[in-house]
Amino acid sequence: MARRTLSQLSCKVLIFGLIVISLGDPFLSASEAFQSSDSRRRPMILPLYLSPPASSSHHHHRRPFDGRRLQKSDPPHLPNARMRLHDDLLANGYYTTRLYIGTPPQEFALIVDTGSTVTYVPCSDCKQCGKHQDPRFQPNSSSTYQPIKCSINCNCDNEGVQCTYERRYAEMSSSSGVLGEDIVSFGNESELVPQRAVFGCETLETGDLYSQRADGIMGLGRGRLSVMDQLVDKRVIDDSFSLCYGGMGVGGGAMVLGAIPSPPGMVFTHSDPFRSPYYNIELKEIHVAGKPLKLSPKVFDQRHGTVLDSGTTYAYLPEEAFLAFKDALIKKIHFLKRVHGPDPNYNDICFSGAGRDVTQLSKIFPEVDMVFNNGQKWSLSPENYLFRHTKVSGAYCLGIFKNADSTTLLGGILVRNTLVTYDRENDKIGFWKTNCSELGKRLNYVSAPSPSRLPSDSQNRSTEILPPVVPVDLSQNVFPGRIQIGLITFDMILGFNNSMKPNFTELTEFIAHELEVKVSQVHLMNFTNEGNNSLIRWAIFPAESADYFSNTTAMSIILRLREHRMQLPEKFGGYQLVELKVEPQMKRLWWEQHIWAVSAGAMVALIFVVLTLGMWLLWNNRRQEIGAYEPVGAVVPEQELQPL
Template sequence: MSSLLFCFFFFFFVGNNLITVNSSPVKNDQRPLILPLHLSSPDSTVHRQADDRRRHLQQSKRPEKPNAHMRLYDDLLSNGYYTTRLFIGTPPQQFALIVDTGSTVTYVPCSNCQRCGNHQDPRFQPEMSSTYQSLKCNPDCTCDSDRKLCIYDRRYAEMSSSSGVLGEDIVSFGNESELVPQRAVFGCENVETGDLYTQRADGIIGLGRGQISIVDQLVDKGVISNSFSLCYGGMDVGGGAMVLGAITPPPDMVFSSSDPNRSPYYNIELKEIHVAGTPLKLNPKIFDERHGTVLDSGTTYAYLPRQAFAAFKDAIIKAIPSLKRIHGPDPNYEDICFSGAGRDVIELSKKFPEVDMVFSNGQKILLSPENYLFRHIKVSGAYCLGIFENADPSTLLGGIVVRNTLVTYDREDGKIGFWKTNCSELSRRLQVPSAPAPSPLVTRSGHTNVETSPTLSPDVLPSNVLPGEFQIRFITFDMSISMNNSDVRPNFTELVAFIAHELEIHDSQVHLLNLSSKGSNYFVKWGIFPADSANGISNTTALNIILHLREHHMQFPEKFGSYQLLRWNVEPQNKQQTWWRQHIVAVAFGIVFTVLLTVSIIGVWSFWRKRQEEFKSYKPVGAVVPEQELQPLES
């Protein structure tokens, strides 16, 4: 990317507002770094059931004592978390780490781990990095039994844990990052249990407050300012963005104070919750117990104290008398679910009430239905409450609450800001600098949500597609698949659904065009076609598909083995054909007008000829009205 893009006056538009990088003097290495965002692939055998990722805040034994836009992979749809790529070591080894504001340590599984699961990437090999150093025991860390090395131990409320040694090495965010690689302390796992053992992600990147938080370390080194922002995509959409460093907030961003001395967690001063405009009848102090109201990006859902949850649940049920109460997707949980709402997320605001979170300063943020619901995986058009009762008196707000919300953690000024926007479009904006900006989301039901489609940038298109094409006819790509078990044939029906999910399109748009095999290797040609009601693939959809294919961001579940993308091609819509379809009404009108004009001329001629016959004894020479030709269509 050009240095101009990363200049210190860098800006990007979000809707009608301008978000700018903090314009205070910064070092060269504080220039913003922009990384494209993509949907991370979950294991297709793992459904987004209520028991999959109900992760709570960690219970730490003790707190560890310019700008960067990060790549975020969205697993919230199925695995309940977002991940970002982190590179560690020399040469660099890459890892997919959960973005977690509730953790203060970053850790990955080590090659000598005694009990670590099979994750997305190979384990970190300290012996293969020329820059790795173990952190020796010192008064500022917890030491092992031999008092030789610093160790860490993290335990989470859902009974998962991670423990290991602390080390130091070069970390970076990939070749697309202009952030100079830095030495940083991180955890090298020796043991992991529970969800941490079974999850697809490799580990966690800790964004909490603490000496070895990745944010604190980069701030202490002076490479970023003391702030960061997260933006999670909406229901069924995914995508997102993370910005390390300060931004100038939009004028209508809503803020709440956040007390850094209360705990290492990011808390806000929640005072009231309104459902359909009516406040819940609760003592405001209920949201201030223990840790208070905490934001935790590593938690999927939200959890309210018992009394607050009961009031919230009752208010929602009262507001939707037309919807039928049904059982949840998992018999192990008594989920609050409703059928009859339809599959269109945009229409949910017509069925479910709006919810407002009101802060102690009187400002409030809107929660649309996608901020407190998740899809019922077994019943079409059904949804369940993604807000649950918390056994702990604290209030915990996970990723679901901040879908399509830019959240700024302003650590410098002790406040957290919220601004409703289209986070998926923001992610595309960061992917392609030439793309138009995203628009704000609907903030109240009845308003029109105008979204801007990005323009296909020349650097992501093949040579046969010109920038500015209106639509794409179809996209094809060739793939080789190597199965782990030669006796097992891939389930291509399931694979179609998986690819559709990865590319964020409907299953009916994915077609298997050709298939051949040799042993356990399969060679497949796939085609991506427009939806049934569309004449072509829109720029927005085509851009998303192209970026996934070009950057090899489809990652197969383990049972499908591995794949290699051999080639891909985009077939542009024929311009003349596109012109014809766009102007078919005008052309039809022209034809009708021509026919009517011709009939009129013939009628006038016939009338004139008849009159001539009445006054003359001879018949006029027959005249042929020339057929009018349509002018050639301009290409």
């Protein structure tokens, strides 16, 4: 989970660890903080794995429900769940994905978190839950929901009927509720059909969990309740998953649960599951502009080692490593002006004069290499260790901070525009630089089964995972599957953060990205400005080679607009959807359907007329006497050919 603010370090972590131990919950864990010396510093914490009370080992084995793992003899090429990521790491503090739970399905926006295990969403009877993006989960409305009955393997509610879970975090936020099981679907682009899975149904949440916009957490860490462990235990996916976060100011990205082919040039490092309960890497050195920092490799191997956590926003180095990195960086960019950070509560290290073009930052800021024990290098671009200053144009701040804890914690900022593969089966993690916003296309998404399909053991493959959507401004008995939609228009009120006219080219690109269409399909139709608010009308056209949208594309665009899933960068401010219209494909006239043939014929006829007229004029001019010459009537000037 992102944006976890921290207070004190070791003493509070110990207290929370004792609380969970006293509950005797072998399923669940508390959380441990890694904090900079500034107690107000933006956070980062990881869940603290607790072994079952009977265990005396310091090491924590990856263990599915029945203790089995996929063997080498298991069938290769299992399907995977390919899912899109939404939001922006710095604007929102996290990335979310869409998960559907229940029959009929109920949709949730969940924070992607490799540092957590339990997946949980607010429950309908929650006594204290905040106002989130989507409605709460309604167990009574799902025909496939089943509570996890109380047993010796879990804590029980007051009635002794249902298993419960509890999560407490060092910044005093918490989540608690009951455990249930239901059908979970991973979206229309997933090859993996819906599966039954255990998840938490919140009855109480506090702190940041209460105030955040996202509905809950999707736990990808190691643990019996992790989504990964449950799916691997069912032998429906390989024991691997991948994350790819969008770049600076772009957001979005992709996630794959299951194995994908490793791209050529992917850099791997060993990840020891017994080294710590977290996803760790074997970091040996850090190079700035090709020169290694004068540090002992042991500095990156203290306590939990070097840990990756997708729910952490920034990166945190032990003090010795941080000071060496900061000094080496400042030495390389001494010509830039130091400025105060955007928030006076934090002593951020910021520089101005680099310009607003992110693509040019590598010409000013040095490349940073993470060197692993095996000698391979993971190269970082400036966007991987900087964040944009929100108050000074062309200024950037260091997104790596000093950690009072000896653990090296690498958050999401370091892996922007980087495909990270967590190959748990082979105990390694890979890194590959790419455009994560376009990763979905690069993965060559196949035509996946509808998420409405239930597992084969249900013998029922007709349940709708997504309710049919009626296009706006069309008859209530007309559905996208029965018409050909030729145009989608919508009006939006945009409240941008300053008095400047918004960059419509950039805004068009963001809208195309969020609606998952080509930029050429998005057209600005009208724009009126009133103060800091703009009323903008947009039109979404079918692809160039099509006269109408496919059913899937039309429904996707309509749902994203109606349910306000479109996320714009913070610099554009907030937006409000005013009107959404869907128009069916208009029946074209005969000449419109044969426009090319008509145009070609007209062109031939025009050439023939011009040649004939020219020859007549030439002949007529020659046979006239010089003194009797009279100009012919006005000649139509030659017109420039326009594209059809």
